[in-house]
Amino acid sequence: MFKTNNLTNSESISLAKEIVKIGVADTPLTSLLFAKGLTERANGTVHTWREKSYSNDADVSVIEGNEDVKFYQSGRAEMSNVLELFQKGVSVSGTSQAININGQGDIFSSEIADRLTELKTNIEKQVTKGVKNEGSTTPFIRRMAGLETWADPANLVTGATVGKITEAEVKATVKKLWDQGLPTGEYFALVNADLKEQIDALYKDKYNYVAQTNVFGIVVDVIRTNFGNLNLLLSRHASADKMTIFDPNALSLAFLRDPQFEALAKTGDSVKGQVIAEGTLKVASKKAVAQYTLKA
Known part of the structure; x- marks a missing residue:
């Protein structure tokens, strides 16, 4: 052979x-x-x-000259x-x-x-x-x-209304990563065109741009929240009913x-x-x- x-x-x-x-x-x-x-x-x-x-220890402060050293190890x-x-x-x-x-x-x-x-x-x-x-x-x-199977159970959000996403739910999903204490604050979301259309519609009256006479439509690329920036990646391979948000450094x-x-x-x-x-x-x-x- x-x-x-x-x-x-x-x-x-x-x-x-x-x-x-x-x-x-x-x-x-x-x-x-x-x-x-x-x-x-x-x-x-x-x-x-x-x-x-x-x-995520709440208090690691010690007195001057402390000799009672506490040792920590992350769960791995x-x-x-x-x-x-x-x-x-x-x-x-x-x-x-x-x-x-x-x-x-x-x-x-x-x-x-x-x-x-x-x-x-x-x-x-x-x-x-x-x-x-x-x-x-x-x-x-x-x-x-694949990535869609890796989300932590504590990081799952399900919509409240059948077949419809809200701005609050987008923010709530980003906040899941904030609550986990991730240090970057720069996240990416893998989303199918069907769901991306709904996200674009959420912000159709909340944008500023330089008008172009030959380009029409509203496309949202980055959503800025108090919990981090969300960069949207349009993917034909993502599930139509899911938005998966991740820190690329992980x-x-x-x-x-x-x-x-x-x-x-x-x-x-x-x-x-x-x-x-x-x-x-x-x-x-x-x-x-x-x-x-x-x-x-």
Whole structure:
């Protein structure tokens, strides 16, 4: 069998830099984490870490010359997520590769670029709302737990009115992170277009802007609250009834294998290769994730 250890350096090429720049509009969460450099190495099919947390002791003041030192240790639960394997192959006939069409360029390279975009989109779907599965039963596919499954139970808010979000509920969800004592105050919300339309409507009479004669509509990008700034990320992959708010500094993408191109053995009159990645989502603390759910 032709395996990766048979490849020369020119046949196995890292696409870690390229994947940062492509498909940004359709992959807001992974693009954000890539752009902030929030990636790390994994070393197995299950990535394990200790939860990041802070001690909220009410009073740590002491007298001058105090010798009765009290020692503190944050509770650090063991947490884990499953690494998911993503793969897309490309096969181009010798004839197609030989044809030179103006504006098309190398067709094999073009196909690889398209497959890389699709691969990133698939990663985005799973990072957003994947359901954890260790792959021990048929069809034996390992799947990661996506961000929507990570919110701390204390950080959940459910709407009071069927199918309708209110400004107070948006603030209440942000306040959940404030109450957890997160230090940044700069949060992001992953939200589907249906729910985003409702949020935009909440602020339609509460904005100032420089008028443009050829641009119409009201789009809310940042909501400023007393509990922190909320940056809205529009995502077609987010659940239509949920808004998931998170501190990006508590998230990272852990890769056993970075996104890469691998040449495959040539058989007959065709050129073959694949784009592949193996990774998962790490959430340093569930307390850094809050979630609003529309009342059904």
